[in-house]
Amino acid sequence: MDFSIIAENFDIYIDGLKNTLFLVSISLAAGLIMAIPLAVLRTSAGKVVQAPIRAFVYFFRGTPLLVQMFLVYYGFGQFDVFKESIFWPFFKEAYFCALFTFSLNTCAYTTEIIRGAIETTPHGEIEAARAAGMSTFLMLRRIVLPSAFRRALPAYSNEIIFMLHGSALASVITIIDITGAARIVSSRYYSPYEAFLTAAAFYMVITFTIVFLIKRLEVHWYKHLQPPGST
Amino acid sequence: MLSLHGYGPSIFEGTVLTLEVSFSALMIAMVLGIVGAMSKLSHSSILRTVAQIYTTVIRGVPDLVLMLLVYFGGQVLINQIGPLVGYDEYIDINPFIAGISTIGFIFGAYMTETFRGAILAVNRGQLEAGYAYGMSGGLVFRRIMLPQMVRHALPGFGNNWLVLIKTTALVSIIGLDDMVRKAAMAAGATRMPFTFYVVVAINYLLITTVSIYILKYLEKRYSVGVRRE
Numbered sequence: 001m002d003f004s005i006i007a008e009n010f011d012i013y014i015d016g017l018k019n020t021l022f023l024v025s026i027s028l029a030a031g032l033i034m035a036i037p038l039a040v041l042r043t044s045a046g047k048v049v050q051a052p053i054r055a056f057v058y059f060f061r062g063t064p065l066l067v068q069m070f071l072v073y074y075g076f077g078q079f080d081v082f083k084e085s086i087f088w089p090f091f092k093e094a095y096f097c098a099l100f101t102f103s104l105n106t107c108a109y110t111t112e113i114i115r116g117a118i119e120t121t122p123h124g125e126i127e128a129a130r131a132a133g134m135s136t137f138l139m140l141r142r143i144v145l146p147s148a149f150r151r152a153l154p155a156y157s158n159e160i161i162f163m164l165h166g167s168a169l170a171s172v173i174t175i176i177d178i179t180g181a182a183r184i185v186s187s188r189y190y191s192p193y194e195a196f197l198t199a200a201a202f203y204m205v206i207t208f209t210i211v212f213l214i215k216r217l218e219v220h221w222y223k224h225l226q227p228p229g230s231t
Numbered sequence: 232m233l234s235l236h237g238y239g240p241s242i243f244e245g246t247v248l249t250l251e252v253s254f255s256a257l258m259i260a261m262v263l264g265i266v267g268a269m270s271k272l273s274h275s276s277i278l279r280t281v282a283q284i285y286t287t288v289i290r291g292v293p294d295l296v297l298m299l300l301v302y303f304g305g306q307v308l309i310n311q312i313g314p315l316v317g318y319d320e321y322i323d324i325n326p327f328i329a330g331i332s333t334i335g336f337i338f339g340a341y342m343t344e345t346f347r348g349a350i351l352a353v354n355r356g357q358l359e360a361g362y363a364y365g366m367s368g369g370l371v372f373r374r375i376m377l378p379q380m381v382r383h384a385l386p387g388f389g390n391n392w393l394v395l396i397k398t399t400a401l402v403s404i405i406g407l408d409d410m411v412r413k414a415a416m417a418a419g420a421t422r423m424p425f426t427f428y429v430v431v432a433i434n435y436l437l438i439t440t441v442s443i444y445i446l447k448y449l450e451k452r453y454s455v456g457v458r459r460e
Contacts, residue, residue, distance in 0.1 A: 062439045064401075064435060067428055067431055067435065070411070071428040071429065074425075075429070078422070078424055078425040165292075166293070167293075168294075179296055182296070182299070186299075191307075193307065193308075196299050197300065199296050200291075200292040203293055204291035204292060207290065207291040
């Protein structure tokens with residue numbers, strides 16, 4: 001094994017790292033922002049409103065991310081009407097297609113996570129909020145959502161890791177993320193070991209950094225649940 | 232109705248291959264999962280450390296990167312070892328083997344955690360009672376551990392299976408003719424990518440939906456003896 005190849009091409013990996021971090025953070029942010037209202041509707045709205053949300057979640061959780069990405073990147077171009085629309089300049093770019101697919105995918109998973117957390121809100125908390133005369137919106141903002149986020153955090157941290165790992169698929173549609181960088185180096189020097197092991201190391205460092213940060217956040221958020229005197 | 236321009240049978244072949252990959256990888260994952268869980272719960276600190284490293288590495292690295300590493304890296308490795316043992320021809324690594332072993336290896340780590348939890352959930356006292364009756368270790372495992380372990384393992388196992396099926400889509404990237412790749416070829420020939428990827432998506436939905444129903448039935452069956460709240 002010869003890791004000097006990696007040292008010489010390190011800037012490709014750094015570009016890849018930037019792309020990976022950008023794709024993952026934007027998708028997660030967009031997915032989360034869309035997931036909150038969807039989860040609220042999913043727990044409170046009527047059947048007619050719930051049906052399309054259910055269908056959306058069912059589709060995105062039941063099919064592979066790769067197929068979803070191909071459907072958007074290759075599939076949308078099948079329709080001439082779409083090609084002439086104002087959306088086409090965006091959807092002909094691989095980068096935008098990856099962002100679009102990842103956001104919807106993580107949104108579907110996050111909707112389910114938050115829905116589960118909202119549904120397990122203790123009845124007493126809701127009754128107390130009602131008794132204090134809060135409107136539904138105020139109750140959501142002050143009582144239901146903050147406590148739901150706390151309960152959702154462990155599952156959501158898994159979702160963040162899944163999104164990071166899923167983002168490696170972007171390399172399949174020509175985007176140079178960390179995996180894409182590894183594929184370039186691998187094929188240029190015929191050195192798959194060095195190239196992919198380096199990529200693996202990058203992902204591991206990111207994964208464990210995220211895990212560490214979430215542990216810190218958990219300590220902060222669950223402070224009121226700790227027995228007095230500890231930590 | 233959807234017109235597939237005669238590519239229906241080809242997509243069907245791909246679906247069969249997807250199922251073959253899924254089941255083969257599941258077998259490998261279950262074997263690795265049991266070995267991993269036993270190692271994590273064993274008295275040997277070396278086994279525990281190895282199992283810990285295994286599950287940690289898998290959680291930290293994307294499945295696609297592992298698959299490319301096994302496929303391309305394995306290719307180089309085999310052709311370096313080949314001449315050393317007196318085999319001079321170029322050896323092509325079989326993408327089916329590379330695919331199922333990578334997916335099996337990845338999900339073996341997830342199964343390790345599932346089985347470990349399930350083993351820990353079985354009441355110690357019952358195992359001791361088994362030994363007190365003079366049962367051998369194997370008999371205690373078969374009669375007492377296994378039936379109860381299955382119940383605790385099923386929900387986690389089911390989740391792993393559903394994720395595994397979707398992960399098999401990655402084998403299309405290393406050139407295996409699963410349904411995603413068959414759809415890509417049909418899409419290229421007919422210029423109807425949307426149609427074919429939708430068909431593939433529906434196939435995945437069918438497979439996962441049927442799986443969910445079977446898993447629900449099994450969960451019900453294995454918890455017959457348990458009182459529900």
